[in-house]
Amino acid sequence: MSADHYFAVPLLVRDVEPAVRDAIRAKVSAYLNSEAARRDIAPSPEESVATSYYHPDASILEDAGLDELEALVLRSAQSFLEQTLKLPPRRIEVERAWINVFEPGAQEAQHSHDGSLLSCSYYVEAPENCGCIVFPDPIGARRSYRQFTKTAGPDLLTRQDIAVAPEPGRLVMFESWFPHAVQCNKSDKPRVSIAINLREAQGPAAAVPGRAAEKVRGADIPGAHVAAPGTVQDPATSEARAAAPGNRDASSAAREPARSAGTPAPSAGKPFLFNELFEVRKNIGLDLNAVQDTIPTVVIDNLLQHPERVREVIGSTPATNWKHEQGGRNFVDYYDCRLRFPIRHPNSLVSLAQQAIAKVYGINTRPADASVDVNWFMQINARRADFAVPHSDISEPARRSFTCILYLNAPEECSGGTAFFRFKPSNSLTFDEGYARAVKEDSRVAETGLDYWPEASREHWKLAGTIDMVPGRLLIFPSEYFHSAHHPVDSFYAFPRLTLAFWMVN
Ligand SMILES: [Fe+2]
Numbered sequence: 001m002s003a004d005h006y007f008a009v010p011l012l013v014r015d016v017e018p019a020v021r022d023a024i025r026a027k028v029s030a031y032l033n034s035e036a037a038r039r040d041i042a043p044s045p046e047e048s049v050a051t052s053y054y055h056p057d058a059s060i061l062e063d064a065g066l067d068e069l070e071a072l073v074l075r076s077a078q079s080f081l082e083q084t085l086k087l088p089p090r091r092i093e094v095e096r097a098w099i100n101v102f103e104p105g106a107q108e109a110q111h112s113h114d115g116s117l118l119s120c121s122y123y124v125e126a127p128e129n130c131g132c133i134v135f136p137d138p139i140g141a142r143r144s145y146r147q148f149t150k151t152a153g154p155d156l157l158t159r160q161d162i163a164v165a166p167e168p169g170r171l172v173m174f175e176s177w178f179p180h181a182v183q184c185n186k187s188d189k190p191r192v193s194i195a196i197n198l199r200e201a202q203g204p205a206a207a208v209p210g211r212a213a214e215k216v217r218g219a220d221i222p223g224a225h226v227a228a229p230g231t232v233q234d235p236a237t238s239e240a241r242a243a244a245p246g247n248r249d250a251s252s253a254a255r256e257p258a259r260s261a262g263t264p265a266p267s268a269g270k271p272f273l274f275n276e277l278f279e280v281r282k283n284i285g286l287d288l289n290a291v292q293d294t295i296p297t298v299v300i301d302n303l304l305q306h307p308e309r310v311r312e313v314i315g316s317t318p319a320t321n322w323k324h325e326q327g328g329r330n331f332v333d334y335y336d337c338r339l340r341f342p343i344r345h346p347n348s349l350v351s352l353a354q355q356a357i358a359k360v361y362g363i364n365t366r367p368a369d370a371s372v373d374v375n376w377f378m379q380i381n382a383r384r385a386d387f388a389v390p391h392s393d394i395s396e397p398a399r400r401s402f403t404c405i406l407y408l409n410a411p412e413e414c415s416g417g418t419a420f421f422r423f424k425p426s427n428s429l430t431f432d433e434g435y436a437r438a439v440k441e442d443s444r445v446a447e448t449g450l451d452y453w454p455e456a457s458r459e460h461w462k463l464a465g466t467i468d469m470v471p472g473r474l475l476i477f478p479s480e481y482f483h484s485a486h487h488p489v490d491s492f493y494a495f496p497r498l499t500l501a502f503w504m505v506n
């Protein structure tokens with residue numbers, strides 16, 4: 001005889017990328033020395049913590065300029081509600097946000113954030129022994145018999161609480177009713193956290209979190225040199241705008257705050273005009289970058305006029321499987337999915353790629369397809385390599401083809417990018433006879449769709465160089481070069497890796 005377990009309470013613990021963590025820390029540190037902090041942070045009347053909670057008009061997110069934290073929290077909440085709790089999509093907004101400073105010796109008794117939907121703590125400063133956030137088993141009635149809640153261990157049925165140690169850059173999110181306490185800060189330095197209550201969005205506004213994407217500029221490629229920098233004008237942009245009534249003027253859109261109304265909320269699943277959503281900035285500079293002086297790639301940074309909106313809309317569009325073979329690993333180890341969007345001409349994205357290819361490679365091209373694809377990838381189990389199966393995008397060797405990849409993730413979601421390879425058996429960077437033969441002879445070489453991660457990759461592939469994923473960066477390279485998605489860190493569990501891909505052929 002066996003009994004089933006019922007009732008479970010989710011808790012989200014997520015560590016942000018070091019660059020985001022450091023940026024937030026620098027801003028909070030500047031805030032703590034500001035006039036706003038002196039005005040708003042005061043000792044709690046009941047607790048030993050100093051907090052801005054009792055100044056309801058003060059907004060720590062605004063006063064410290066924590067756009068990236070707000071965006072991160074809203075996205076985490078979205079995934080917590082939709083993926084963990086399996087609730088239908090809805091718009092979420094910040095109800096209230098405040099800072100907590102626990103000087104040495106400070107602590108906080110058990111409480112809950114009743115009335116809100118989700119709550120979270122983000123740790124800015126967390127010296128050793130500064131005290132955990134502790135959630136007692138919320139099924140209080142079970143405590144009537146001591147043996148039911150007797151351990152602090154991991155046993156689901158008998159543990160009496162769960163303590164999460166704060167780390168700088170760690171986000172802990174929970175349902176607001178979930179009672180918790182903060183242990184005594186036994187270190188000799190302050191413990192600093194940002195607390196945020198979230199609620200369902202009120203009113204019709206489209207909450208587009210964060211303005212952070214625009215602040216991220218192109219990362220350098222090691223060993224890259226810049227040959228022939230130039231400016232690519234985009235005639236298609238103005239035509240597209242004139243042809244689409246209701247399109248907003250780019251310059252006025254740029255001046256508007258990111259939280260303006262007028263765009264359908266992404267989770268509402270409303271239609272969008274591709275050319276409007278993927279509006280390309282004007283007067284974009286382009287660089288020819290050579291990866292290790294051998295692979296001629298073009299990188300165009302800061303391409304999109306509305307990177308956050310693109311991330312929100314594309315990231316909340318339901319994706320379907322791409323390759324899904326019998327006995328394959330898709331939907332077991334990871335989700336490898338695709339969205340396909342038809343493109344209509346003029347399309348500023350395609351026009352820009354066309355001009356860049358003509359200028360840099362001297363080849364006139366047109367789109368290979370009447371659509372563009374978004375590669376939508378998310379991990380289920382840990383990655384098994386630093387990159388996906390290397391391959392070339394050549395299908396017809398007689399035609400020149402160029403692969404165009406646009407990174408769509410938000411700044412705090414970015415890691416890795418695109419990797420380029422040398423095929424060891426033929427010592428070639430590009431599709432050749434040796435590779436064509438090996439694909440036929442050795443099932444581990446080909447990209448079969450059975451597995452996203454390569455088998456025996458060291459035997460076949462030598463990493464030749466990488467291009468970093470940067471929001472709004474368009475990468476163009478000749479399709480014959482061996483390449484794949486680069487995954488140097490274990491990420492993309494809570495949100496998808498989003499890259500838009502299209503091919504230009506002559
Ligand atoms: Fe709390």
Ligand SMILES: [Fe+2]
Nearest residue numbers: 391392393483
């Ligand atoms: Fe590819």
